[in-house]
Amino acid sequence: MPYKIDPLYNNNIMANKKTNRVVIGDVNGRLSEVFSKLSTLQPKQNFTFAIIAGNLFADPESASQTQDDEVSRLLSGEIEVPLTTYFALGTRKLPQSVVERLESSDGELCPNLFLLGRKVSIKTSDGFRIAAIGGSYVPGSDEPMSPYEATYTDTDAQALAKEGNDVDLLITSNWPSAVQDGSKVACPGQSPQGVQSIADLCTALKPRYHFSTSEAFYEREPFFHSGPSPRSLTRFLSLAPFGNPDKQKAMYAFTIEPSAPPPTKVPDGTTASPFFNTKKRKLDSQQDSYNNFRYANSNASDTNYRGKGGRHNNKRHQRTQLPPTPQQCFFCLSNEACETHMIGSIGTDCYVAVAKGPLTTREMYLDLGFSGHMLIIPLQHSPTVSQIPDKEAQKSTVAEVQRYRSAMHDMLASKSKDADGRSKLGAVTWEISRASGVHLHWQFLPIPVDKIQRGLVEVAFDVEAENLEYPAFVKTASQIAEAEDTGEDYLKVMIWSESLRKEMLLPIDRSFRFDLQFPRRVLAKLLELDNRMDWKACALAREEEAADADAFKEAFQSFDFSLEDE
Known part of the structure; x- marks a missing residue:
């Protein structure tokens, strides 16, 4: 699987530094298949880590016996995870056996497999900054929740936004509101419902990549954030489910230098941030500045x-x-x-x-x-x-x-x-x-x-x-x-x-x-x-x-x- 060199942030990457990453969409309980695929890719691609941005497990309420057996095999070590892998909380309730293991092992499900959780900001050993907010959005609820509860609130997103900015990767279960505004790229099928607090979170953190999941693959044009020059740029991508019948892209591999500064050259197609609030204050008057010179550099009023x-x-x-x-x-x-x-x-x-x-x-x-x-x-x-x-x-x-x-x-x-x-x-x-x-x-x-x-x-x-x-x-x-x-x-x-x-x-x-x-x-x-x-x-x-x-x-x-x- 060839990886993509990021044209936005490919600044002075050292040849001996492991900078390859891979992000995967919903796995939906196909545990043996996804980790077997990573085992096949790893010798050649040498990924530093993998991230599963969507649901790793099937819905426990409707999981088949085969899927339950897959969970047991993963927890017992029969399914090998070939490299450090982080998985998002996703939008479904986790299997009870998974929750019990996470509670007893401080978030490590098995060797090389770690939960990102409801809201988290981490820095990897090689200096890579990751922020994630998982679960389904629940408006208007600020009740304390378990770290493994598959829901989050505006308060969770706001708390994560205060922890810093300029992260490398942002992983969210929901799309941000208005992410398609100003874009010429159409989303195949129906776009997922966006959440305003996720848009606000992206604006605050200014991630280099923002990943989410959907039924079809979607990649928006990069967009720049407000702030001093050079401005931070973000790519938003939504990955399709792993093993989907339409062969939509479910794995996205790329290489970037950890914590690289914003680019000085802006790629073609880059837009302003779609999250900028365009509501304007109404003015009583539209009179313009006085200008009485014949060849002045404005259209006189x-x-x-x-x-x-x-x-x-x-x-x-x-x-x-x-x-x-x-x-x-x-x-x-x-x-x-x-x-x-x-x-x-x-x-x-x-x-x-x-x-x-x-x-x-x-x-x-x-x-x-x-x-x-x-x-x-x-x-x-x-x-x-x-x-x-x-x-x-x-x-x-x-x-x-x-x-x-x-x-x-x-x-x-x-x-x-x-x-x-x-x-x-x-x-x-x-x-x-x-x-x-x-x-x-x-x-x-x-x-x-x-x-x-x-x-x-x-x-x-x-x-x-x-x-x-x-x-x-x-x-x-x-x-x-x-x-x-x-x-x-x-x-x-x-x-x-x-x-x-x-x-x-x-x-x-x-x-x-x-x-x-x-x-x-x-x-x-x-x-x-x-x-x-x-x-x-x-x-x-x-x-x-x-x-x-x-x-x-x-x-x-x-x-x-x-x-x-x-």
Whole structure:
């Protein structure tokens, strides 16, 4: 049986250290078969220990004579357990002979076979940390129970959660509530009922692996927990019964280093924790931060035009405040105050300008020759695409935005080739579409391609959204299209490299206060530019802005479709 090397935590494993483990689902009294199987595997796999995550024994109320005989043979030593094996309490009452042996031997049923119990936290001789809570969940009961009683309560789970965190393995009879939320992996058949206190326990302990059992095998994508970076990641797996007729996976073998630190590289498909509480505090107001700069790194709201008094709480005043006209909007070319020295290209429906207070700098991207941080701005004065009055103008505006993006992608790919002919840069483009905004625009930022290929951009947005208690991003094409079609506010993030395309959308509603600087903050942290989060602190002199625009024009000239008719 080949074992799986854990890509999350395979850090500096020593060749001579026994790190192979195996976990097994419900055995249901097939004792001779399971230990015979382990005896066959052990010489080759050299497992340090095995864990039986489900019911080791058949139901004593309905066990056959053969199964009763199996228990007797195990207790007498006729069935050999070939390696150190821990078995979970499971959801059934233990046979009385088993309970009597456990009570007289402090949890050791026979040589090499040990009970994990109702709630337990242990550390193996090689430093491996295991936590387990067994039995069927019983709500609302805090009566003292025998350590061999096949039930547990919320109090048991809470007590175990207080004993520590960052365990290697968590074994639970029940699934945690909501574990399938945010997952693209379907569970074969009906999913077991989840328990909230088990979800809370997983969140507290942050196990590297969380094992449970079910009628069919299920493996969720790994997910990360909240906390400082690098964040702990968990794999949740539910094993099928041993010897099941459908050949569903009942044994899971893998290798990891005991007590390894969290990984620095996040694997593809990793999601935020499904156990995060997404209930939000309702806000009385959705007004946004004051921002009166023409090329600011956010979509200005109507609060930007209230004069020196800034934001007002007086509702009557807000109702009488008119939105800015094109002659008053800093994004509109008809405004005499428009800073045209920052424009790098003008198309039929949009124009491109360098960002004011760019996040990245010319020194970071010497291959480009300019800062790289650009804005794509529709010529139409509208807060969202859907509010552009003419439907044909809506279509042509979106088409030209995408054409500019594609052209700038081609520019990045051409200008940043490495020795092997591969582009060193990808890009992230984001759009904040808000009905209360003033003039819609897209921001375009080059990003080192390795951060895109390793999935770090997507994870960075997920993590920051979780930290701020924002809703989860939607990521499938159908979900994104549905969110855009509703006409509601949203943040859309478009990630590109030569070999990867990804989109993600955050619906924005009144259940939380959205920070317009959120995308810039996320990317500043990702690029380790924390000192450049505030665009106002990065503002350039007018001469520097004009030089940056000229450098963009030179780099973009051969890709600029707006010059084709000149």
